[in-house]
Amino acid sequence: MKTDVLLIHPLYGEETEQRIFQPGIEFPISLLYLSAYLEKEGITNDVLDLRMEHDPERALHDQIQTEKPPVVAITASTAAIENAAKVAAQIKAIDQEIVIAIGGWHASALPEETLKKYPQFDYLIHGEGEVALTNFMKCIGGGSSTAGCKGLALRVNGEVQINPREEFISNLDEIPFPARHKVPITKYHPKPGTRNYLRLPSTGILVGRGCPYRCLFCYKGVWETSIRFRSLENVLEELEMCIDQFGIRDFRFYDDTVTSPRWDLKRFCEAIINRKLDIGWNCWSRVNDVDEEKLRLMKKAGCYHIKFGIEFGTEKALRLARKGATLDQARSAVALAKKVGLECKGSFIFGIPGETLEDCHKTIDFALEVSPHFATFYAFDPIPGSPFYRRIAQREIDPKRDMLPRDIAQDLANEAYKTFYFRPVFILQRLKSLALHPKREGLMLLNGAVMVVTYLLRRVTKTSMPFRRQDSGEQWII
Structure with a gap:
């Protein structure tokens, strides 16, 4: 079956990698809510979580070449927005005709700045995504103009146009459960x-x-x-x-x-x-x-x-x-x-x-x-x-x-x-817990110790991440 849209989660960004408590690979709940809602509306989709791939660049290349989706939608936090832009650039290098939309927390916070800074994104979804992305896909699929789509930001005559947000879904029970079947759920x-x-x-x-x-x-x-x-x-x-x-x-x-x-x-x-x-x-x-x-x-x-x-x-x-x-x-x-x-x-x-x-x-x-x-x-x-x-x-x-x-x-x-x-009190507390639950606590203590040591060594060898101004000189980003 032909895929209408490929949904992508990029790799974590540098800020996440510098944390002492590394999050592991968290279940991409927002992306899978989008997938389930699109399915309900008859829009076929696939999900590619690059964090789960041994060779993310190869996995992306192969999936784009195999499925040839007309639309790709990428989600990103501020920490991952640069990696999302790299993904979009790689897709455009494979097929310039693929339409790419960016969404997520960073896009919703800075819609104009995001489209100005990253030309590889064709569109931007801001606010609650299920209805906005669905309507956008219906416009794309039906050959209709996207200019009036709620929850969409786009370029018009070289300027960024930010449309009003889509209304919230009032009854959350109407949203299907996240499409856990689309990913190797037990590995998260x-x-x-x-x-x-x-x-x-x-x-x-x-x-x-x-x-x-x-x-x-x-x-x-x-x-x-x-x-x-x-x-x-x-x-x-x-x-x-x-x-x-x-x-x-x-x-x-x-x-x-x-x-x-x-x-x-x-x-x-x-x-x-x-x-x-x-x-x-x-x-x-x-x-x-x-x-x-x-x-x-x-x-x-x-x-x-x-x-x-x-x-x-x-x-x-x-x-x-x-x-x-x-x-x-x-x-x-x-x-x-x-x-x-x-x-x-x-x-x-x-x-x-x-x-x-x-x-x-x-x-x-x-x-x-x-x-x-x-x-x-x-x-x-x-x-x-x-x-x-x-x-x-x-x-x-x-x-x-x-x-x-x-x-x-x-x-x-x-x-x-x-x-x-x-502190001695913390170490004693963990030793007591280790005696009660040796397997679980042993694994957690070992992992925690590795994270702490790795983090402290990284802070010694790297300078702290500074504030960086965007090109306009008016916005601060992390």
């Missing part, structure tokens, strides 16, 4: 040291779209701050489908809002318990969205790991970032997770606008004080589309005046990793 899993799975095979899942919170360092531009949830039965049906069809019993909830009061987590957990589903799962949570009763129920329903976005160790930085949480709430969340026997990880950031060196050292002290089981530490980078990014672009924030130098922020992150993970 994070690195053991990330603590993102308990047993293999494992997969990602979403209960909703959107995040109502307005942290200034975060970009909400694809699904924005309005929040939509799938029905409880629809989520449970997907879990059971993964068990029955793929033998998957381990799940990662990618949502920001699994523990939000707006979603009925209590009924979800009770349903897992009542149906006797033998699953394990992990999730993200805000520190002000949990209490002891909720955490106990989550653990009983199979949750084994929870990640808290703590971010800072001063009330000042929490206010600067409009985090909407307090240090006491972070203390309570971590303490309660430990009390009920739920493993937890905290994430921390160094160097947002307005933070001083002293503030950042207090963040390290706070991480040691609350002492989650694991922690990740990042130097602040302005994410395209985020409020901080826009303020820098509009010169409301002067990085030289208002921010710590990027290399200093990275040094603080390095210091935090060494201080946190080489």
